[in-house]
Amino acid sequence: MSDSKFTRRGLLGSATAAGGVAAFMGPWRHNRVYAQATDKPIRIGLTSDASGQYANSGASDRRGMLMAIEEANARGGVLGRRIEHLHIDTETTPATGSRVAERMITREDCGFLIGAVHSGVANAISQIAQKYGVIYLNTNSSSPTESGENCHRVKFVWDGNGTNFAKAATKNAIDAYGPDWMLLTNDYGWGHDTAATTKALLAEYGGTVMEEILIPQGTRDFTAALLKLQQAKPGVVAAAIGGDDQKAMRQQVAQLGMGASPAWINSQQDWPDVYGLPIENLFGVFGTTWYYKLDLPGVAEFVAKYQAMYPDTAMRVPGNVFYNGYMATRELLSAIERAGSTNNIAVIKALEGHRMPAESRMQHHDAYIDPNTHQVQQTIYLASANPSPSEPDDLFSIVTQSDPETVRDTGSAAKCALESYEATPTFDA
Numbered sequence: 001m002s003d004s005k006f007t008r009r010g011l012l013g014s015a016t017a018a019g020g021v022a023a024f025m026g027p028w029r030h031n032r033v034y035a036q037a038t039d040k041p042i043r044i045g046l047t048s049d050a051s052g053q054y055a056n057s058g059a060s061d062r063r064g065m066l067m068a069i070e071e072a073n074a075r076g077g078v079l080g081r082r083i084e085h086l087h088i089d090t091e092t093t094p095a096t097g098s099r100v101a102e103r104m105i106t107r108e109d110c111g112f113l114i115g116a117v118h119s120g121v122a123n124a125i126s127q128i129a130q131k132y133g134v135i136y137l138n139t140n141s142s143s144p145t146e147s148g149e150n151c152h153r154v155k156f157v158w159d160g161n162g163t164n165f166a167k168a169a170t171k172n173a174i175d176a177y178g179p180d181w182m183l184l185t186n187d188y189g190w191g192h193d194t195a196a197t198t199k200a201l202l203a204e205y206g207g208t209v210m211e212e213i214l215i216p217q218g219t220r221d222f223t224a225a226l227l228k229l230q231q232a233k234p235g236v237v238a239a240a241i242g243g244d245d246q247k248a249m250r251q252q253v254a255q256l257g258m259g260a261s262p263a264w265i266n267s268q269q270d271w272p273d274v275y276g277l278p279i280e281n282l283f284g285v286f287g288t289t290w291y292y293k294l295d296l297p298g299v300a301e302f303v304a305k306y307q308a309m310y311p312d313t314a315m316r317v318p319g320n321v322f323y324n325g326y327m328a329t330r331e332l333l334s335a336i337e338r339a340g341s342t343n344n345i346a347v348i349k350a351l352e353g354h355r356m357p358a359e360s361r362m363q364h365h366d367a368y369i370d371p372n373t374h375q376v377q378q379t380i381y382l383a384s385a386n387p388s389p390s391e392p393d394d395l396f397s398i399v400t401q402s403d404p405e406t407v408r409d410t411g412s413a414a415k416c417a418l419e420s421y422e423a424t425p426t427f428d429a
Contacts, residue, residue: 041084042077042342042429044069044332045110047100047125048139048325052092053217053243054117056272057321061115061140062087064318064325067309072333079336086110092117092243094124101128101136110134111342111429114329117243117270117321119143119190126155133344133425135351137328140321142268143190144197147375148412153419154344156351157375158328159320162194162240163409165267165287168380168402170201170238173285177263178235183212184225184249185240191215194240194267197411210234215241220248226256233262239284240267247273250281259283269383271319274395282385282395289378290323290363293394298362317393327361342429345421365403373416377404 046065049058069083077083086108090097097116104110105128113129113136116122122141129136130152138146138157142165147157181202185195191214199209210232213225229237241249246269253259264284274282292303306318318326335350336342352371358379361367367378383396 041082045104045113046087048115049092050089057117060321061325064322065329068329094120097121097124101125139328143193147373148415151416163197164407166197167407179207181236182234187214191240254281292317
């Protein structure tokens with residue numbers, strides 16, 4: 001490791017003084033060294049949305065991160081250093097995500113970045129993070145491309161993806177509701193990638209795509225699409241619609257009495273997207289990674305801790321987005337402790353292949369971080385509306401659970417080519 005005491009601001013300033021020569025022309029090594037074995041706080045940038053289509057999920061994601069950070073600081077920090085955090089709104093847009101990541105790294109001295117729901121935003125952030133070698137935890141984006149063709153050595157993906165959820169649902173749905181399917185697809189990366197997986201699984205299991213209807217982001221009127229469904233009469237509708245778009249779709253499907261027939265398979269459903277909707281809007285089956293009513297050790301205590309920390313939030317119980325934000329942050333801090341260092345390469349190696357017992361994650365099966373794709377391989381649940389809730393927030397029933405290997409996304413693994421350690425800039429945060 002170099003002994004140079006260069007800082008990012010210093011490097012930028014020197015380059016400017018030298019006549020505008022580009023300051024960062026990576027890949028390079030040993031470019032930043034500071035703060036190791038000092039009392040300087042470890043600074044984390046929270047790159048979650050506070051506006052746009054995924055604003056609600058972004059807020060929940062951020063609450064999970066903050067609870068993990070508070071726990072770490074209550075224990076005395078990590079490696080004896082306090083954890084600081086900075087949040088800037090990424091606005092659910094990739095361009096803003098890039099600008100936020102660049103600023104957090106070059107101007108705000110953030111040594112780690114965490115957070116995203118929109119896969120395009122996550123991809124944009126990860127490109128900037130890889131440029132500087134900054135570890136980035138994608139907490140809640142679910143496009144298979146995030147651990148496939150858009151994977152990076154610095155990026156770790158914590159949510160299940162569209163392929164995991166489709167594998168958990170498709171064959172059973174064909175058996176139960178027939179081979180004739182129509183697809184409603186949000187017209188951006190996550191929607192397209194999830195639909196592609198569904199199509200491939202339908203072909204494998206004997207299903208047929210009658211028609212795919214593309215839904216632009218920001219759609220609030222689904223009338224035309226729903227009329228097509230009424231006329232075509234498919235057995236199943238596979239919907240990859242996210243955020244506020246999904247909430248609008250659910251309201252209109254319920255108004256038309258189409259929630260019970262055809263059958264609805266929703267690749268994934270984030271809790272903040274549907275919280276507060278009446279039960280008649282919660283039709284269909286969807287995939288998730290966690291539910292606050294799982295009958296597992298630690299769940300009740302986790303919920304109580306959430307309610308004590310956030311007594312005034314509209315969501316009275318933690319959902320899957322909160323869970324992913326919390327788990328990702330907690331495991332990052334744990335990896336720093338295992339590495340005994342904030343050197344980014346050492347922390348990356350502490351994360352790669354790391355195994356997490358089921359009881360520590362409050363899931364049914366052990367999980368692990370795939371060293372070749374950096375996606376967390378974990379239990380995937382299918383859920384549906386709960387007709388007999390034990391309390392007002394008990395909206396869903398867990399229908400099935402799948403172990404990580406059963407729903408493993410082999411397609412992403414084939415497309416992921418992580419940068420080498422040597423091609424990844426190194427530094428101590």
